[in-house]
Amino acid sequence: MPALIDTNISLSRWPFRRLPGDETSDLVRLLRKQGVTEAWAGSFDGLFHRDIAGVNARLAAECRTSGKGVLVPFGSVNPMLPGWEEDLRRCHSEHHMPGIRLHPNYHGYDLQHPEFARLLDLAGENKLIVQIALSMEDERTHHPLMPVPHVDPAPLKDLLLARPALKVQLINVFRSLSLAQLEMFSGLPDLFVDIAMLEGVGGIEELLEKIPVNRILFGSHFPFFHFQSALLKLDESDLGWFQREAITSQNAITLKK
Amino acid sequence: MSHRPDESADLNFYLTRRQWLATSGALAAGLTLSTSSLPAAEPETPLELGPPAKFEIWDQHCHLSGVEGKTAGERMDNLLKYADRLNIAKLVIYMGWPFATNPSAEELLRQNNQVLEAIKGREDRVLSYVYVSPEHLETSLAEIRRCIADGPMVGVKLWVAGRATDDAVDKIVEEATRLKAVIFQHTWIKTTGNLPGESTPLDVVALAKRHPSARLICGHAGGNWELGIRAIRAYPQIKLGIAGSDPTNGLVEMAVRELGADRVIYGSDAGGRSFASQLAKVYGANINDVEKQLIFADNLKAMLAPILRTKGVAS
Numbered sequence: 001m002p003a004l005i006d007t008n009i010s011l012s013r014w015p016f017r018r019l020p021g022d023e024t025s026d027l028v029r030l031l032r033k034q035g036v037t038e039a040w041a042g043s044f045d046g047l048f049h050r051d052i053a054g055v056n057a058r059l060a061a062e063c064r065t066s067g068k069g070v071l072v073p074f075g076s077v078n079p080m081l082p083g084w085e086e087d088l089r090r091c092h093s094e095h096h097m098p099g100i101r102l103h104p105n106y107h108g109y110d111l112q113h114p115e116f117a118r119l120l121d122l123a124g125e126n127k128l129i130v131q132i133a134l135s136m137e138d139e140r141t142h143h144p145l146m147p148v149p150h151v152d153p154a155p156l157k158d159l160l161l162a163r164p165a166l167k168v169q170l171i172n173v174f175r176s177l178s179l180a181q182l183e184m185f186s187g188l189p190d191l192f193v194d195i196a197m198l199e200g201v202g203g204i205e206e207l208l209e210k211i212p213v214n215r216i217l218f219g220s221h222f223p224f225f226h227f228q229s230a231l232l233k234l235d236e237s238d239l240g241w242f243q244r245e246a247i248t249s250q251n252a253i254t255l256k257k
Numbered sequence: 258m259s260h261r262p263d264e265s266a267d268l269n270f271y272l273t274r275r276q277w278l279a280t281s282g283a284l285a286a287g288l289t290l291s292t293s294s295l296p297a298a299e300p301e302t303p304l305e306l307g308p309p310a311k312f313e314i315w316d317q318h319c320h321l322s323g324v325e326g327k328t329a330g331e332r333m334d335n336l337l338k339y340a341d342r343l344n345i346a347k348l349v350i351y352m353g354w355p356f357a358t359n360p361s362a363e364e365l366l367r368q369n370n371q372v373l374e375a376i377k378g379r380e381d382r383v384l385s386y387v388y389v390s391p392e393h394l395e396t397s398l399a400e401i402r403r404c405i406a407d408g409p410m411v412g413v414k415l416w417v418a419g420r421a422t423d424d425a426v427d428k429i430v431e432e433a434t435r436l437k438a439v440i441f442q443h444t445w446i447k448t449t450g451n452l453p454g455e456s457t458p459l460d461v462v463a464l465a466k467r468h469p470s471a472r473l474i475c476g477h478a479g480g481n482w483e484l485g486i487r488a489i490r491a492y493p494q495i496k497l498g499i500a501g502s503d504p505t506n507g508l509v510e511m512a513v514r515e516l517g518a519d520r521v522i523y524g525s526d527a528g529g530r531s532f533a534s535q536l537a538k539v540y541g542a543n544i545n546d547v548e549k550q551l552i553f554a555d556n557l558k559a560m561l562a563p564i565l566r567t568k569g570v571a572s
Binding site for chain 2: 017018020021137138139140142143144147184189197198199200201202203222223224225226227228229231232233235236238
């Protein structure tokens with residue numbers, strides 16, 4: 001059984017609808033049925049809850065008790081909250097998470113905010129992978145009382161050039177960033193992207209024209225999206241076995257080392 | 258019939274451990290690998306590619322935009338290449354390139370000619386609709402005659418030049434209905450605001466009330482599909498097109514629950530959209546295989562059967 005690592009799933013409830021698979025037991029069953037051997041799980045609760053420490057404690061416990069060895073927790077950190085440094089410390093030291101997931105747009109800051117730079121420094125010191133969600137959904141389908149702009153990742157280039165040891169993954173990338181714009185990050189070897197929001201026929205082939213294969217990660221955005229969307233993209237593009245293996249597992253393994 | 262959502266999409270790809278170990282050193286060493294620099298080791302066993310061919314799939318919503326090719330024929334062949342990888346049997350295309358939201362009369366002709374060129378010689382794989390606009394009623398009626406009555410096309414595409422409530426649309430729909438053609442109306446209810454000429458599912462409902470015999474497809478499920486499905490629920494004459502939105506979990510389940518599987522029609526909106534992401538809406542839905550087959554092809558075949566018979570083709 002080859003490894004299949006999904007770097008972009010979420011537990012708990014999407015605030016605006018129930019999703020098939022939003023019970024952890026169902027989610028794990030569906031992922032295992034599809035051959036997923038490991039899934040990096042954030043929490044939808046991390047978008048709006050202010051008790052982030054509670055969100056992360058529940059996430060860690062859920063992954064431990066119901067994850068069946070598949071779920072790996074990625075805690076939320078909101079640098080606009082007082083005392084966010086303690087949340088980050090707990091993710092690393094108490095919950096032993098390999099990384100954290102950020103939602104700058106839902107937490108109300110842009111990537112030029114000084115607290116974001118401090119957060120990157122602390123994450124780097126603790127060798128945490130930093131996942132940055134550029135979007136959660138199409139802006140045209142947001143709840144009308146809750147429109148949230150996409151994250152502009154442009155400031156990341158200078159921030160990451162100044163922090164060469166930091167490992168960053170952008171998730172839900174391509175409603176915020178076009179393939180052409182992705183070239184702005186070409187000199188950053190430790191910046192990774194997932195394929196969850198990649199669109200267009202032969203999308204991965206197109207992506208490979210812009211960035212090397214070792215920076216592409218399998219991510220589904222399940223259960224908000226159907227898991228099969230990411231999986232079928234591997235078949236829609238003409239990928240060799242080596243590219244397939246890199247995207248579906250080896251790049252994630254390398255990132256998490 | 259009971260069915261779990263994942264049973265129809267067990268997609269396998271296998272690589273032996275030895276094959277991986279033979280090449281993993283490069284990644285471990287942190288090398289940057291481009292497509293062209295990949296080692297050329299041969300797998301020991303062939304990869305198993307593609308989803309299971311258990312469903313016949315007709316894609317009701319494709320375009321020549323968003324796919325490479327200097328000519329319409331090249332674009333069509335490229336689109337079919339990607340469709341083949343995912344076992345899609347037949348494509349319905351409409352509109353040429355570049356996209357024109359409010360095309361001139363001349364542009365309508367030019368784009369319809371691109372589509373005619375694209376389908377030529379590929380009629381066994383591709384069907385097409387004529388692109389029309391209420392802004393150019395006489396040209397649109399003439400194009401319906403040229404492309405449907407006297408040509409190979411089987412439906413009408415109405416996009417965003419004018420809303421379905423426009424009086425001129427009535428003439429278009431009357432003529433299309435007389436020819437037994439399918440009428441595909443793009444719809445969205447955008448949180449960010451619709452274009453001035455962009456229809457909503459409620460506009461399609463109004464159209465259905467005025468034309469109870471019209472074969473109507475409400476495109477994109479209204480985008481905000483929880484609203485779109487509710488809007489058309491009481492009008493069985495209107496089918497729901499599910500193409501061209503994110504592969505959001507729950508769309509198809511709600512559509513089947515509220516409308517019935519026989520009113521839901523698969524499409525992708527390729528080349529701008531991925532075939533994969535749109536197929537996933539049906540493959541991943543928690544509905545049974547009979548319902549999936551209806552959505553993937555059988556509902557569209559039933560809608561097209563009358564006009565295909567007029568052209569001497571059995572669907």
